[in-house]
Amino acid sequence: MNLMNQIKNVIFCIIDDIRSDQFFNLIEDGSLPNLKRLMNEGIYSKNCITDFPSLTFPTQVSMMTGTYTGNYLEELCHGVPSFHWMERNEVPPFLRSYNSIGSDERIQIYKLNDDLGKNCKTLFEMVGEGNTASISQFISRGASYLYPERKTKLILYYLLIKHSHNINKYIMKANLIAVKKLLKTFENPKKFFDTKEAPIASNLLFVSSDIMMHLYGFDSEMYKLNLFHIDKVLGILLEGLEKLGYLEETAIAISSDHGNYKAKSLGDFGGFFNENGLKHYHPRKNIKGNMNLGGFNSVGFFNFKSNSNANELYWNHPTISEMENYGPNQINVLEKLFTLNGIRLMYYCDDGNTSKKGKIHLKRKDQNTGKIIKSSIEYTGNGKEFKTKYSTEAVDDDVFNYINDEIASKLLDNKFHTLNEWLDATSHIDYPLYPDLLSRNFKNPRRADIIVSTCGDVAYNIKHGKKENKNLYLHDIGLKKSTVVPLIIGGSKNIPKKEVSYCKITDIVPTLLEMLEKKPHPSVVGESLI
Numbered sequence: 001m002n003l004m005n006q007i008k009n010v011i012f013c014i015i016d017d018i019r020s021d022q023f024f025n026l027i028e029d030g031s032l033p034n035l036k037r038l039m040n041e042g043i044y045s046k047n048c049i050t051d052f053p054s055l056t057f058p059t060q061v062s063m064m065t066g067t068y069t070g071n072y073l074e075e076l077c078h079g080v081p082s083f084h085w086m087e088r089n090e091v092p093p094f095l096r097s098y099n100s101i102g103s104d105e106r107i108q109i110y111k112l113n114d115d116l117g118k119n120c121k122t123l124f125e126m127v128g129e130g131n132t133a134s135i136s137q138f139i140s141r142g143a144s145y146l147y148p149e150r151k152t153k154l155i156l157y158y159l160l161i162k163h164s165h166n167i168n169k170y171i172m173k174a175n176l177i178a179v180k181k182l183l184k185t186f187e188n189p190k191k192f193f194d195t196k197e198a199p200i201a202s203n204l205l206f207v208s209s210d211i212m213m214h215l216y217g218f219d220s221e222m223y224k225l226n227l228f229h230i231d232k233v234l235g236i237l238l239e240g241l242e243k244l245g246y247l248e249e250t251a252i253a254i255s256s257d258h259g260n261y262k263a264k265s266l267g268d269f270g271g272f273f274n275e276n277g278l279k280h281y282h283p284r285k286n287i288k289g290n291m292n293l294g295g296f297n298s299v300g301f302f303n304f305k306s307n308s309n310a311n312e313l314y315w316n317h318p319t320i321s322e323m324e325n326y327g328p329n330q331i332n333v334l335e336k337l338f339t340l341n342g343i344r345l346m347y348y349c350d351d352g353n354t355s356k357k358g359k360i361h362l363k364r365k366d367q368n369t370g371k372i373i374k375s376s377i378e379y380t381g382n383g384k385e386f387k388t389k390y391s392t393e394a395v396d397d398d399v400f401n402y403i404n405d406e407i408a409s410k411l412l413d414n415k416f417h418t419l420n421e422w423l424d425a426t427s428h429i430d431y432p433l434y435p436d437l438l439s440r441n442f443k444n445p446r447r448a449d450i451i452v453s454t455c456g457d458v459a460y461n462i463k464h465g466k467k468e469n470k471n472l473y474l475h476d477i478g479l480k481k482s483t484v485v486p487l488i489i490g491g492s493k494n495i496p497k498k499e500v501s502y503c504k505i506t507d508i509v510p511t512l513l514e515m516l517e518k519k520p521h522p523s524v525v526g527e528s529l530i
Contacts, residue, residue: 006494009250010512011182011202011237012123014060014137015230016210017475019259020046022218023227023486031228034235038252038490043511043529045500047427048487052437053299053476054258055083056210057098057112059505063257064139064203065120066509066524070440070447072355072382077120077523080112081444084295084463086303089445092283092313095292095464113141120523123201123509127518130200131193133185136178137205144199145192147181171208172229178204179233183240198246200516206230217473218260238491251515252491253508258475259482263298263459266470267341276336277329280465281305288312290327294448296462298342298455299476301448304333317449319351337450338365338372342458345399345478347451349442356382360442362399375399379439380416384525387416390435400431400478419504419525427502431478453477489529500529 024046027036051062051069058069058080071077084097098109116122116139124132125142134140135147182204190196208226216222234254241247273279273291281289281303294301304323306316324332337343343365350359360377374393381387390412392398402408408425411417417425419436426432441447454460456477461468475482487503489495489511506526513520514528 007249007251007492007515009186009198009200009202009246010515011204011250011252011491012064012508012512013204013206013234013252013254014063015206015227015254015256016056016208017213017218017258017260018209018227018256018485019218019481020048020484020486021481022259023256026224026227031224032231034231034238035254035488037238038234038254039488040490041493041497042251042488042490042495043498043500044489045487045503045529046484047502048255048485048507049423049427049432049502049504050256050258050483050485051505052434052441052478052483053082054478054482055295055476056257057083059257060137060139060205061112061116063255063505063508064122064137065116066123066126066506066520066526067120068437068440068506068525070443071120071386071523071525072443073119073523075119076117076355076444079115079117079444079446081441081446082295082301082448084301085446085448086292086294086315087446088303088315088317091311093281093315094283095294097295097463109138112138116141121521123203123512126509126513126521126524127201127516131185131189131195131197133182133192133199133202135182135202135204136174136207137203140203143203144194145185147178171211171226175206175208175230175233176236178206179237179240183237183244186241186244186246201512213260213475214471214473217262219262241491248492248494250491251489251495251512253512254486254488254490255505255508256485257505259480259484260473260475261456261477261479261481263454263472263474264457265342265459266472267454267458267460269340269460269462272340276331276333277327282464293462293465295464296452296460297474297476298453298457298459300452300460300462302333302337302450302452304449317349320348323348323449333450334363337452338363340452342454343452344455344457345453347438347442348449349447353442355443356380358439358443360438362438364399373397373399377435377439378416379443383522386436386440386525387418388422388435388439389414389416400434402426402429402431405429420527423502423504430480430483432480432483433504434478455479456482496530503529 051059069078133145134143186198212223212226279289281292292303306318346363362375364373378389510520511529
């Protein structure tokens with residue numbers, strides 16, 4: 001029996017904000033029976049590595065395209081470096097925040113399909129001919145049918161479940177409606193498509209888990225009850241597909257975009273910016289500034305304006321020497337940022353980096369001695385030829401602490417290594433895949449100049465200079481609890497039954513495509529798990 005002749009439909013379900021260890025504990029204690037059924041009847045991994053940063057976007061973009069930000073063919077693939085970023089190729093630059101209103105007074109999340117860039121493709125685009133359905137997912141380029149059908153309806157749907165006072169009621173209703181709508185596309189395809197064929201590829205997003213995690217925490221009953229409900233509606237999906245005769249020819253992938261953690265305390269910048277001659281830029285408020293803090297929960301993305309262009313509206317990336325003597329107060333921002341409460345890690349580009357060759361500087365502040373430990377990443381090549389080399393300045397000066405791991409330490413050999421070599425060596429420890437993923441992020445022209453991290457000790461909750469909330473339940477750091485997500489691919493009995501020791505979120509799309517006997521786009525860096 002040929003697997004490829006049996007599976008005719010794939011459904012990719014993303015459950016937003018699921019940490020792998022929490023998820024599989026619930027499966028093992030019997031709380032998620034339908035997910036357990038899918039796991040037992042197919043492929044699963046308890047160690048699927050997400051993207052950097054571990055935020056909803058760019059991770060969901062990576063999941064839907066099978067590639068990472070900063071990947072290049074002839075041009076940039078997947079142009080979303082973070083949830084909040086600055087576009088410097090525009091004059092004046094604009095600020096992107098996917099959960100807010102932009103300068104054009106529209107919800108910016110709808111810019112995602114444009115921001116992807118044309119040099120990568122979504123799962124919908126890669127399946128080619130055939131009907132496709134995107135249910136409550138904003139990354140929907142190429143889908144034949146969208147639900148909600150109009151952008152205005154999806155905005156209302158998004159705002160309703162995010163800001164409702166009776167949030168649990170509306171979230172559960174939204175989960176059920178989404179599953180029933182997907183089932184309708186199988187039951188009566190002609191109502192949704194030009195042909196009577198069921199969707200060959202569908203995507204179903206459950207955003208409710210992320211909302212509940214931020215509001216109540218991953219350790220709350222509300223968060224767990226929501227996961228129980230998602231399992232229940234997935235049971236309705238399985239039962240519906242079986243009754244319609246589609247289950248045996250359908251593969252259902254379940255995964256998440258990131259894990260989660262609880263920060264120890266809230267941070268406050270106080271007078272840091274004014275005291276150091278730093279002023280926030282914001283185009284919608286006509287505020288001229290020399291820096292912008294794109295986003296900062298426990299990982300912060302700082303943009304600084306170079307003085308190298310005569311046009312004061314143009315934002316070049318500054319050189320290292322400029323950042324060491326920056327602004328009217330001529331401060332060294334590479335040192336000053338380490339004086340902020342909780343800052344332990346720092347990453348920034350070398351001067352003259354290109355898409356094919358460059359260097360990333362890494363620093364870690366020792367919590368006990370205050371000593372600054374230095375390492376670096378060098379990268380070379382593009383696309384599938386991309387490789388990175390991780391080097392330490394001294395024998396014991398290892399920013400990511402790979403040196404103390406028997407497997408990871410073998411790659412500290414002054415040689416360039418591939419994405420999968422880093423996966424093999426670091427999937428079991430903190431900062432998995434970081435030498436590769438950090439480099440790709442910094443190759444994106446929309447990158448920040450300096451990225452810092454508190455490693456989850458302190459949360460600042462800043463978006464383009466404005467404090468959003470006092471939330472301590474977050475998901476952006478490089479520790480395993482934020483970067484490792486679950487993966488299950490079940491449904492049809494023709495799917496091989498096996499556990500995958502480790503994988504990456506970009507492997508999901510090529511796996512589903514192989515099941516459909518479809519070839520991935522050249523930009524895809526993930527590999528099939530079949």
